[in-house]
Amino acid sequence: MSEQLSQLDINPRITHALIKANIKKFETVLSLSNPDIQRSTGLSSGDVSLLKKAVARAVPKLPCVSALDILEEKCPSQLTLKKLTTGCKSIDEALRGGFLSHGITEISGESSAGKTQLCLQLCLNVQLPFTLGGLSGGAAYICTEDVFPNKRLHQMIQYFNLKVNSLSNKIQYGDNIFIEHISDISGLKYCIQKRLPILLSKGDIKLVVVDSVASLFRCEYDQKDMVQRSKDLASMGACLHQLSNQYNIPVVCVNQVTDSMDVKDRHRKHIPSLGLTWSNQVTTRITLTRTNQHVTIPKHFINNLVIGGFETCVRDLEVIFAPHLPMLKLPCIIDQEGFKGWTC
Numbered sequence: 001m002s003e004q005l006s007q008l009d010i011n012p013r014i015t016h017a018l019i020k021a022n023i024k025k026f027e028t029v030l031s032l033s034n035p036d037i038q039r040s041t042g043l044s045s046g047d048v049s050l051l052k053k054a055v056a057r058a059v060p061k062l063p064c065v066s067a068l069d070i071l072e073e074k075c076p077s078q079l080t081l082k083k084l085t086t087g088c089k090s091i092d093e094a095l096r097g098g099f100l101s102h103g104i105t106e107i108s109g110e111s112s113a114g115k116t117q118l119c120l121q122l123c124l125n126v127q128l129p130f131t132l133g134g135l136s137g138g139a140a141y142i143c144t145e146d147v148f149p150n151k152r153l154h155q156m157i158q159y160f161n162l163k164v165n166s167l168s169n170k171i172q173y174g175d176n177i178f179i180e181h182i183s184d185i186s187g188l189k190y191c192i193q194k195r196l197p198i199l200l201s202k203g204d205i206k207l208v209v210v211d212s213v214a215s216l217f218r219c220e221y222d223q224k225d226m227v228q229r230s231k232d233l234a235s236m237g238a239c240l241h242q243l244s245n246q247y248n249i250p251v252v253c254v255n256q257v258t259d260s261m262d263v264k265d266r267h268r269k270h271i272p273s274l275g276l277t278w279s280n281q282v283t284t285r286i287t288l289t290r291t292n293q294h295v296t297i298p299k300h301f302i303n304n305l306v307i308g309g310f311e312t313c314v315r316d317l318e319v320i321f322a323p324h325l326p327m328l329k330l331p332c333i334i335d336q337e338g339f340k341g342w343t344c
Helices: 012-020 026-031 034-041 045-058 067-071 089-094 115-125 150-163 185-201 214-219 223-247 275-279
Strands: 104-109 138-143 177-181 205-211 251-255 257-259 270-272 284-297 300-302 305-307 310-321 328-334 339-341
Touching (some): 012 034, 089 339, 177 185, 284 328
Parallel strands (some): 104 251
16 A cells, blocks of 8 residues: 555545555646546545545645744744855855755856856855855756866856855865766656756765756657647656655756747847746746957956956846846856956
């Protein structure tokens, strides 16, 4: 007998009917309609109503807390909203503290817009203590598109140590980033649904990055498989949301862009890939865009390490939608230290 069903105070006849219909979990009972359960099990409408009430009573519930309890963090971790710093003061101010610890944050943009640069920066900042805007934990980085940029990461660590030199001897930043390369959809499903929960359960990982979510879903499905692709996207999004809420950690997904066919919106040449199905899974959508503006970053030295001294194009960081932010746009650049805001 299912361990969950054995907890219910209901007639054994109902329990056996559920097991015979292969309905063994609470979420299955609650997600199916009453007529669907009746057809699958042969139970009466009264039996199904009693079943759903019993399951609703047995499902673990979060306690009622006041706003003051949440503010003072005297509540379950699932109700505490934390924010992960980006490492740049101007970007943090625009995002009101950084990346949310609940939900999926999407970073989309064209090639060389700075998506991976920003993700690497988050992987370093998440290891900082709470007092410095970090979450005191490591990062899980799932690569589906390119080889993980180890060389660039080690360059950023050199400069990162200068910013937090008091902690440089205590934190081995490169050792706390767990990297997984995946080349197909089945491997991605197995990683997110099986391996990632085991890693998160140890309590050492405080950030999950998927770079990128679009590469596999755009190439492994034919036109006739679009319905299945939508189901797989929704399933993956639901799993990532569940992990984010359960462990109170940010989940960042990189997305590619496609050309916009909307003639009414002439200012937006590209839109994020994967359509409405994926958009409905995203909590916060951020896009990075290369502009035609070029600037020369002033050259200076810190402990014999050079910063700036070259010309680069300005990127626009734009918030498309978020539950806590207005739509906004911020000019940014990329230098040896990483991704940062730019003031002209």
